[in-house]
Amino acid sequence: MATVKLLGDEELSSDAKAIFDDIKAARKSEFVNNFWRALAHDPKTLRRTWDSIQEVMRPGALDPKTKELIYIAVSVAHGCSYCIHSHTAAARAKGMTEQEYAELIAVVGMAAETNKLVTALGVPVDEAFLADCADPS
Amino acid sequence: MATVKLLGDEELSSDAKAIFDDIKAARKSEFVNNFWRALAHDPKTLRRTWDSIQEVMRPGALDPKTKELIYIAVSVAHGCSYCIHSHTAAARAKGMTEQEYAELIAVVGMAAETNKLVTALGVPVDEAFLADCADPS
Amino acid sequence: MATVKLLGDEELSSDAKAIFDDIKAARKSEFVNNFWRALAHDPKTLRRTWDSIQEVMRPGALDPKTKELIYIAVSVAHGCSYCIHSHTAAARAKGMTEQEYAELIAVVGMAAETNKLVTALGVPVDEAFLADCADPS
Amino acid sequence: MATVKLLGDEELSSDAKAIFDDIKAARKSEFVNNFWRALAHDPKTLRRTWDSIQEVMRPGALDPKTKELIYIAVSVAHGCSYCIHSHTAAARAKGMTEQEYAELIAVVGMAAETNKLVTALGVPVDEAFLADCADPS
């Protein structure tokens, strides 16, 4: 499938190659997955996406494994098979246990169900849920 | 809005009342939010949904706050405004800090962007992501 | 809200007015709901949409009430609040009972849950489900 | 694909095996489709999902075939290829004719189109659609 050719290392523009070098250095691995090889036709989006992912996924108030769980949840909700596979692999690499995985998808499924029940019924937001939004400081 | 009347405590069938009593007992509060008041027309679905939520959201390999973060992520991806508000409130009640919240929505947004880039490009799943799926035991 | 003005009967172009006359005649009512009043800025899409809806929703192998149940299900899945409200009203007008409605949304919720479990797990389609597709005649 | 191994009958835990026995008994068949084989890693979710499906899909005010039509509609709206294939097969097994199937997907397509027109235009819900929601008893 794919709407563009997946670029091999020897087919990269010099701009794309520089970003691939960053990816390899950051991951301490020569393996660069297909997403980046498809995106490599457009070094500008490749650069912006790589930099943004680095900024968003680095350890912060949330640890990297939890961020991967959230990434999987969104990818499932959007039905992106590639992203589900890549981030499930990433989460496992970051220590996600099979028990955590089982609970993750149970929550995702449950949320999908109540999302649709709520949407079908057109339930108005309770005032109580708006109360503490005033100042998140 | 709402496609059904939100039922007050005095309008509940005896089956629905019994479940509301469970909800109040579990939450140690008289407050029952609108979702349950809309669902209360159908005690069977009310019962099944409440029991399922209890089973899915209880502490396990993942703690309740992390489960709420995942619930918010799915609700955002599905665009369920009610669920976003109720589970954002629930996550805060379970200790989600504003910094954690900021990182959560940054991950959700980032995942949405790469989900769509991947989908647009039709990127095939790397074999490496399939490798360790053989036996999660 | 609305990105265009909802047109009153006296603001219609002659092309749009002709279609509104068709709608009123078909429904035996002077009431024309907001969807058509928003669409009335573009008589070509108004005409095509009205004609298509008439063709699709008329009694056939499936009765009109069942078609409305399906319409609600899709509208819930897509999160279109207007469509949910208008087609829930339409289904009730065509005889949908509250028990049927309760079962409808239970199925919608259940389907959403298993859709997401399947998607998360990347389950491959069983050969058995492909077997009888050869010739639907 | 699949993010977990599909479990064969001989690989099931005793908890999972008990549920598979229920599935086989209920369906009067030794065939258990891939969805359950993927879910079998987590007997708790396997049990809850099987029980919920049984409760939701059993004959009620809506007959089982109509419930399958609704299930297909939701699965199409969510883009779950596995679910589309499995429930289209199930609907045919429950008597869905090709004419009913043709009308089903015509309604699903039409709903998708008007859902998006309404959403684009931001059409506000007519008061008339809210009028009869007061008490569904």
Add this chain to the structure above:
Amino acid sequence: MATVKLLGDEELSSDAKAIFDDIKAARKSEFVNNFWRALAHDPKTLRRTWDSIQEVMRPGALDPKTKELIYIAVSVAHGCSYCIHSHTAAARAKGMTEQEYAELIAVVGMAAETNKLVTALGVPVDEAFLADCADPS
């Protein structure tokens, strides 16, 4: 996959054949892609869909290439792999350059990200965005 057999030219009903003849004439080509071969089981929907596409996609205030860009964007947002591939091919056939394609998917990805940030935060619509909607004439 496919839930119905893709019909060859020699398997068409006379109604379906007439529409295939229209498609071939309009495209000045004997090639009819799989979408129409799946839809050919239902000549009524085949006819309505072909006629609607012709009306919607013909040159107007927007040129055909721009319409294909929009078609791709929607297909990506809905995760329809077939449609992404067919309309990306169509857009290229209508002159879409690889630079235009790169910018298209960058916008699609960006929109997905801000869509989700906005949805997560529940941002209310600014009055300024409602101001000029009064009369688009």
Add this chain to the structure above:
Amino acid sequence: MATVKLLGDEELSSDAKAIFDDIKAARKSEFVNNFWRALAHDPKTLRRTWDSIQEVMRPGALDPKTKELIYIAVSVAHGCSYCIHSHTAAARAKGMTEQEYAELIAVVGMAAETNKLVTALGVPVDEAFLADCADPS
């Protein structure tokens, strides 16, 4: 609604204020819409989002108006009411005529319909659509 307080100019952190100054300078206006006021709690995401939008939406192979049309299409597909309103206003400000707008939403609706027909039928991608993907250079 909103899950966080919309920040007024006087409530901004110095980091957020610097970005608001950039926004005002770029737009030559004191008006900063609610999206940025909600995002202002997190200067890091505020900065990254603003910079990314500037990069993605600037004139390139596609003109800014066409980019806004695409942005609207994605926002409609995702059902983001805020984004639909803000980008419809932006597109009009960049010269979108009402005729262009009418054709835009006709294409969005049509795409939604055929997306779902294709998905329901599980149509496999034609080889012809894969042929020219080899090298987009």
